Amino acid sequence: MSEARINGKPASLAAAAEHAAEILSKARLPVVTGLGTDVAGARASILLAEKLRGAYDHMYSARIFAELDVMRQAGLMFTTPSEARLRADVFLFIGGNLAKIWPEMMARLSPADIPPFELAREPRKILWIAPARGEAKIDGLAIQTLDSPDLHTTLASLRARAAGRAVNDTKNTLRKLDEFAAILKNARFGVAVWSGEGLDSLAIEMLHGLILDLNKQTRFTGLPLGIGANAAGVVHASGWMTGFPVRTSFGRGFPEHDTWRFDASRLIESGEADAALWISAYEREAPAWKKHIPLVALVAPGTGFAREPQVSIEVGCPGIDHDAAEFSYEAASIVGRAASHKSEKPSVADVVGQIANHVGGDA
Numbered sequence: 559m560s561e562a563r564i565n566g567k568p569a570s571l572a573a574a575a576e577h578a579a580e581i582l583s584k585a586r587l588p589v590v591t592g593l594g595t596d597v598a599g600a601r602a603s604i605l606l607a608e609k610l611r612g613a614y615d616h617m618y619s620a621r622i623f624a625e626l627d628v629m630r631q632a633g634l635m636f637t638t639p640s641e642a643r644l645r646a647d648v649f650l651f652i653g654g655n656l657a658k659i660w661p662e663m664m665a666r667l668s669p670a671d672i673p674p675f676e677l678a679r680e681p682r683k684i685l686w687i688a689p690a691r692g693e694a695k696i697d698g699l700a701i702q703t704l705d706s707p708d709l710h711t712t713l714a715s716l717r718a719r720a721a722g723r724a725v726n727d728t729k730n731t732l733r734k735l736d737e738f739a740a741i742l743k744n745a746r747f748g749v750a751v752w753s754g755e756g757l758d759s760l761a762i763e764m765l766h767g768l769i770l771d772l773n774k775q776t777r778f779t780g781l782p783l784g785i786g787a788n789a790a791g792v793v794h795a796s797g798w799m800t801g802f803p804v805r806t807s808f809g810r811g812f813p814e815h816d817t818w819r820f821d822a823s824r825l826i827e828s829g830e831a832d833a834a835l836w837i838s839a840y841e842r843e844a845p846a847w848k849k850h851i852p853l854v855a856l857v858a859p860g861t862g863f864a865r866e867p868q869v870s871i872e873v874g875c876p877g878i879d880h881d882a883a884e885f886s887y888e889a890a891s892i893v894g895r896a897a898s899h900k901s902e903k904p905s906v907a908d909v910v911g912q913i914a915n916h917v918g919g920d921a
Contacts (some may be wrong), residue, residue, distance in 0.1 A: 561859070566866045575909060578835070578854040578869040579916030581832040584851070585833030587809060588612035591822035592845065594787035594838040596876035597883040599906030600795040603837060606914045611795045613807035614796075615822035617843060618789045621754040623817055626793075626803060628762045635769055636780040637749060639666065648745035650738075653709065653756030653764060654690030660782045660887040663751075664696050687712055703740075704734050709761045714824055716742075717768040726870055733752050744767075754785050768775060787840050788876070791885035791892055805807040823847050835913075839873050839906050856907070856909055874903030 560573035569577075582588045590607045595617045607614040616622060628634060641788070642649075643666050656662055686694045688706040695701070706712035715725045720739040725732060742748055750765060765780070772778035784790045795802045800806055802815035805822075818824070825831035826847045833852040836845050844859040845853070853867040856877060876882030877895035877915060878904070886893040 562869070562871045564869055569902065571871065571909070572869050572912070575912035576868050578871075579763045579913045581852045581854055581868055582606075582610055582612070582833055582835060582913070585610070585612070585831075587756060587825070588823055588830040588833040589822045590598050590614040590835045590837070591857045592617045592835075592837040592843065593792050594840045594843060595792070595906040596788060596839075597791050597840040599837065599839065599876070599910065600788075602907040602910040602914070603835070604796060604799050606835070607919070608813075609848065609914055609917050611808050611811065613809065613820045613825060614804060614823065615820060616804045617838065617845075618755075618787060619741050619804055619817075619821065621785045621806065622789050622793060624754040624757060624759045625762055627696045627817075628757045628766060632763055632766060634762075634766055634780060634782075635773070635781055635853065639781065639888055640890075642749040642751075642779075642781050643837075645747045646682065646749040647680065648741060648748040649685065650684040650742065650748065650750045651684070651689065651694075652713070652750060652864070653688055653762075654693060654751040654757065655693070656689075656751060656753060656783060657693055659753050659755060663783075666888075671812070675908045680700065683745075685738055685741060687738075688715075702755075702829055704738060709757065710764060712767065713761055713764040717764060720768060721771055728842050738749050742772055743776060743779070745772075745776050745778060748772065748776065749781050750778070751781045751783065753783040784885060787838070787843070788884045791883070794885065794892060826851060835910075836867075837873075837906055837910075839875055854913075856906055871909055872903060873906050873909055874901055876905070879903045880905045887915065 562571045564574055564577050589612055590603050604614055670917045671785050679827050684699050684701040686701055687702055694703050701882045716735055716738055719735045769780055769848050796803050800813035802813055804818050805820040806813050807820045828867050836855045838857050842858050842859055844863050850865060853865040854869040854875045856871050859872045868875045874880050876884055878898050879901040880897050883892055883894050
């Protein structure tokens with residue numbers, strides 16, 4: 559069962575859904591945000607935003623567009639985890655906490671996972687720029703690390719040294735950069751691994767420039783690990799439903815995409831949006847904006863708020879409380895997951911569907 563509250567007081571799920579619909583329907587510009595949900599929840603949420611003629615956004619859009627902006631402006635070259643695992647003889651990791659984003663990453667690179675036809679080759683070379691403390695460890699494989707107080711500078715310097723250009727730095731740093739550059743240039747199939755949680759657009763663009771330079775004489779590609787709260791799954795769903803990623807609005811009756819205009823936090827802080835539906839089914843995430851507006855929250859149990867939402871409904875976690883389709887780091891695609899601990903907590907799709915049923919056609 560789900561716990562639902564209206565203005566802090568216990569209520570039935572049906573009553574909470576009806577009150578939520580009333581709040582969102584009365585808004586001039588409602589925004590559906592957070593969107594920490596599975597594909598079914600994302601589809602239902604986007605359809606609700608369309609019915610409300612509102613906007614929708616993901617809580618991690620800034621990280622999403624760190625990669626998407628580069629892809630749209632300069633292009634990106636990347637592969638799948640399976641292809642990288644089978645073919646790569648050199649891995650270049652960039653940034654820290656990659657193992658937290660993909661917990662199985664280290665196990666997938668262990669020698670035991672290398673198929674027999676690969677064992678005759680030299681051991682894989684692992685390079686890591688700016689790992690988190692104690693992170694750069696893989697059983698059976700040596701890892702060369704390079705500390706970096708500024709990833710932009712380090713990536714630019716590495717790209718310059720790989721191209722044979724001069725760099726103004728200390729002797730020790732230059733020696734390390736040259737060692738890294740030599741290994742990268744001699745790779746048969748190299749893979750750079752990063753996450754939008756750790757790199758901004760400028761760093762990703764510089765990294766992509768390095769990958770393009772290396773491909774002039776060898777094979778090199780990228781492996782972005784994605785972002786939490788099923789951000790990639792939501793972007794996929796948004797793309798096939800509207801032709802656009804998140805930060806899209808139906809305010810004029812058709813989908814319009816603009817990364818500045820439809821930034822949910824900006825819309826709320828500026829007063830343009832006057833009601834919000836916040837969705838966070840994976841983690842106990844609460845919205846960070848400071849402005850107080852009518853709020854409907856579909857959240858994981860135990861989520862705390864600075865101000866009590868007008869409506870709050872506890873929902874189940876995709877893949878745990880209910881079956882789900884979501885983005886998988888392992889497959890680099892949308893996969894189905896059976897519930898590991900099925901419960902009676904409703905899914906985001908179920909609750910959003912109930913809210914939508916109470917929204918009139920002229921919302």
